[in-house]
Amino acid sequence: MGKVTELDKLIENRISFDESNFDIEELKNNLFKKYEECAKKYKVDKDRYLGRYIHSLGVYKMALELNELFHLNVDKVKIAYAAIYHDYAKFASLKDYEDIVKKYNLDKDILKKPFKVLHACLGCYIVMDELSFYDEDVFNAIRTHTTGDKNMTPLQELIYISDCVEENRIDPYFVTMRRIAKKNYKKAIGIFLRDTVLRLKEEGKDLDELTIDAYNDYKIYCSSGNDKISLVLDCIDKNLVKDIKVYDAREFSPFFDFIVVSTALSNRQMQACISYLQDEFEIKGVESGEEWTLIDLGDIIVNVFKEEDRNKYALDRLYAHLPLYQE
Numbered sequence: 050m051g052k053v054t055e056l057d058k059l060i061e062n063r064i065s066f067d068e069s070n071f072d073i074e075e076l077k078n079n080l081f082k083k084y085e086e087c088a089k090k091y092k093v094d095k096d097r098y099l100g101r102y103i104h105s106l107g108v109y110k111m112a113l114e115l116n117e118l119f120h121l122n123v124d125k126v127k128i129a130y131a132a133i134y135h136d137y138a139k140f141a142s143l144k145d146y147e148d149i150v151k152k153y154n155l156d157k158d159i160l161k162k163p164f165k166v167l168h169a170c171l172g173c174y175i176v177m178d179e180l181s182f183y184d185e186d187v188f189n190a191i192r193t194h195t196t197g198d199k200n201m202t203p204l205q206e207l208i209y210i211s212d213c214v215e216e217n218r219i220d221p222y223f224v225t226m227r228r229i230a231k232k233n234y235k236k237a238i239g240i241f242l243r244d245t246v247l248r249l250k251e252e253g254k255d256l257d258e259l260t261i262d263a264y265n266d267y268k269i270y271c272s273s274g275n276d277k278i279s280l281v282l283d284c285i286d287k288n289l290v291k292d293i294k295v296y297d298a299r300e301f302s303p304f305f306d307f308i309v310v311s312t313a314l315s316n317r318q319m320q321a322c323i324s325y326l327q328d329e330f331e332i333k334g335v336e337s338g339e340e341w342t343l344i345d346l347g348d349i350i351v352n353v354f355k356e357e358d359r360n361k362y363a364l365d366r367l368y369a370h371l372p373l374y375q376e
């Protein structure tokens with residue numbers, strides 16, 4: 050028999066995911082203890098680690114919600130372990146990572162990855178090592194939560210996308226992504242990967258191989274020919290405005306492809322709608338009044354009316370000859 054490696058020892062120590070001996074409070078306490086320990090050792094600011102702790106609980110909640118919503122039937126105990134511990138190693142030092150590479154006899158090149166990624170691809174070893182358990186699904190979900198990967202299991206997908214869209218993320222971009230995820234979580238994964246690839250390229254940063262693989266795997270979910278109009282609709286969807294009609298002008302106008310006519314219930318909604326679109330798309334122009342706002346996205350025109358004024362302007366009548374676009 051060959052030499053027993055540290056990894057073999059870890060694997061031997063498999064956890065049994067039995068709901069009856071599962072205590073979510075224990076997981077939360079372990080994470081909190083770890084963060085307090087790091088705070089002392091590495092002088093991590095209290096706000097920072099509390100924020101990270103709350104984020105981890107948010108990932109857990111979102112992953113459970115998406116699991117239910119899409120009937121994925123992923124084991125809830127595994128979701129808890131992967132979600133609560135996905136950022137367990139967030140405050141580790143380079144020395145901690147070097148030690149784990151040595152202990153598990155891993156390829157040293159892994160340390161050349163961007164530091165930000167190490168809490169995932171080496172964090173999975175740190176979690177299992179310090180908490181003395183092994184589960185392949187949980188291990189992989191933690192490993193790929195920042196980069197994604199090809200052929201992700203439902204648990205990996207849940208942790209990857211929940212990390213992006215959990216409810217404590219309140220920037221408009223994440224709010225929109227959350228909406229998309231709740232409608233079509235695979236599409237949200239594709240869009241998030243695409244945005245990550247574009248951002249890293251723009252910033253001149255190296256792309257992780259896993260991210261490229263993941264993007265190639267998931268881009269089919271976000272790259273249909275009518276992608277832009279779908280994204281616009283996701284952006285302004287029913288939570289924000291109502292009675293959305295999309296007129297398909299592709300056969301009829303050389304200037305634009307789609308005209309969206311919609312109704313906002315309040316001024317605040319109208320403003321929110323504009324700011325979401327501004328965050329996501331290049332805006333060619335905005336004409337904004339009390340009763341009606343027109344947002345020009347080049348090939349798509351978005352009209353948002355106040356409820357009482359939509360009939361007055363009768364745009365729906367004006368465009369009645371155009372076919373309605375169905376998603």
Ligand SMILES: [Fe+2]
Pocket residue numbers: 135136168169194195
């Ligand atoms: Fe993370």
Ligand SMILES: [Fe+2]
Pocket residue numbers: 104108135136212
């Ligand atoms: Fe995270």
